[in-house]
Amino acid sequence: DAGVIQSPRHExxxxxxxxxxxxxxxxxxxxxxxxxxxxxxxxxxxxxFNNNVPIDDSGMPEDRFSAxxxxxxxxxxxIQPSEPRDSAVYFCASSLSGDFxxxxxxxxxxxxxxx
Amino acid sequence: xxxxxxxxxxxxVSEGALVLLRCNYSSSVPPYLFxxxxxxxxxxxxxxxxxxxxxxxxxxxxxxxxxxxxxxxFHLTKPSAHMSDAAExxxxxxxxxxxxxxxxxxxxxxxxx
Numbered sequence: 177d178a179g180v181i182q183s184p185r186h187e188x189x190x191x192x193x194x195x196x197x198x199x200x201x202x203x204x205x206x207x208x209x210x211x212x213x214x215x216x217x218x219x220x221x222x223x224x225f226n227n228n229v230p231i232d233d234s235g236m237p238e239d240r241f242s243a244x245x246x247x248x249x250x251x252x253x254x255i256q257p258s259e260p261r262d263s264a265v266y267f268c269a270s271s272l273s274g275d276f277x278x279x280x281x282x283x284x285x286x287x288x289x290x291x
Numbered sequence: 292x293x294x295x296x297x298x299x300x301x302x303x304v305s306e307g308a309l310v311l312l313r314c315n316y317s318s319s320v321p322p323y324l325f326x327x328x329x330x331x332x333x334x335x336x337x338x339x340x341x342x343x344x345x346x347x348x349x350x351x352x353x354x355x356x357x358x359x360x361x362x363x364x365f366h367l368t369k370p371s372a373h374m375s376d377a378a379e380x381x382x383x384x385x386x387x388x389x390x391x392x393x394x395x396x397x398x399x400x401x402x403x404x
Contacts (some may be wrong), residue, residue, distance in 0.1 A: 180334075206398070207390050218396045219335075219381065267334055271390040278323045278342070278385040281390055282334035 178202075180283035182268050190288045194256040195287045200249055201270030209280060210243055210253050211267040219267075225251065226273055258290045293318045293384045297395035304402055310354075310369040312398045314382030317363060323385035324365040325392065326356055330378045338380070341365065352376070377402045 181200040189195055201208050209224040223233040225245045233243070240259070245251040255262055265287050269280040298313040316322055323342045327335040339350025346358040352375075356367045366380060379399045383392040 209304055209391075219394050221391070221394075224391060262368070265294045269335075273390045278390045278392065279325070279340060280335075280390060282327075 180268055180281055182216045182266075182283035182286050184286060185284065186287045186289075188291065189258055190291055191259055192257045193290075194254065195262075195288060195290075197253040197266050197268075197288070199251045199253070199268030201251070201268070201284060202281055203249065205272050205281070206248065207273040207280075208245060208251050209269040209271075210251070211269065212264045213236035213267060213285070214264045217246050222246045222253070255288075258288075260290045261288050263288055293322070293386050293393045294316055295382050295393055295395035297380075297382050299398055300396065300397050301401065304372045304400070306339050306374055306402055306404055307371050310367070310372045310376065312367040312380050312382075312400065312402065314356075314365045314367065314395060315380070316365060318384055320370075324356075324358060324381040326350065326354070326365075326367050326387075327381045327383060327394075328378050329381065329397075334382060338367070365404050370401045374402050374404070376400060378399045 179234045183198045207226050210222040212220045222235045223243045228245045243253045265285045269282045271280045294317045296315045325340045326338040328338050329335045338354050339348045341348045341358045349355045354369045370373040379397045381397045
């Protein structure tokens with residue numbers, strides 16, 4: 177099992193540019209979560225999907241952030257335009273809802289730096 | 292709504308000493324509880340979880356945690372710390388449905404010789 181795959185692992189961009197983060201969940205998992213981690217705010221849940229449908233996006237900070245899950249094996253988190261305060265580590269996690277174990281499996285994260 | 296409080300953002304122990312990381316939760320339904328560990332520059336990894344059954348749960352790397360309903364606690368312990376245990380530890384509670392987890396703020400564990 178390859179685990180949750182995220183790309184890129186590191187991204188450095190200039191303020192105002194569009195950034196797209198990618199995630200491939202574990203095969204067979206039907207729930208997907210995007211988190212942001214910073215020193216100041218800790219681990220924040222941004223959005224989560226179940227069966228490719230966004231269930232709760234209340235954690236998305238503002239309209240500059242958007243997330244999609246076009247199919248069961250791929251999701252993107254886009255920031256447009258990016259700002260320095262978006263610098264953080266972004267994690268994707270997946271799980272199998274309905275199995276009552278509730279365990280989430282995390283990817284290695286994407287470290288985003290906006291200058 | 293569910294919530295998690297981790298007491299102590301930083302804990303420092305000597306190698307070989309007892310590790311105790313505290314976690315209290317609030318939940319209106321029987322909770323599922325988790326401890327995750329994050330090593331530097333890595334994602335979170337499950338240490339152990341409590342769903343139902345035995346209240347003392349054993350996890351990887353010699354860690355264990357005990358669910359105490361009367362105290363709404365799920366403290367993490369390890370009898371003897373190792374240098375490799377230095378990491379950040381997160382307690383989490385399930386919110387039910389879709390496997391959503393509510394995470395605590397984390398406790399950074401330092402282990403010194």
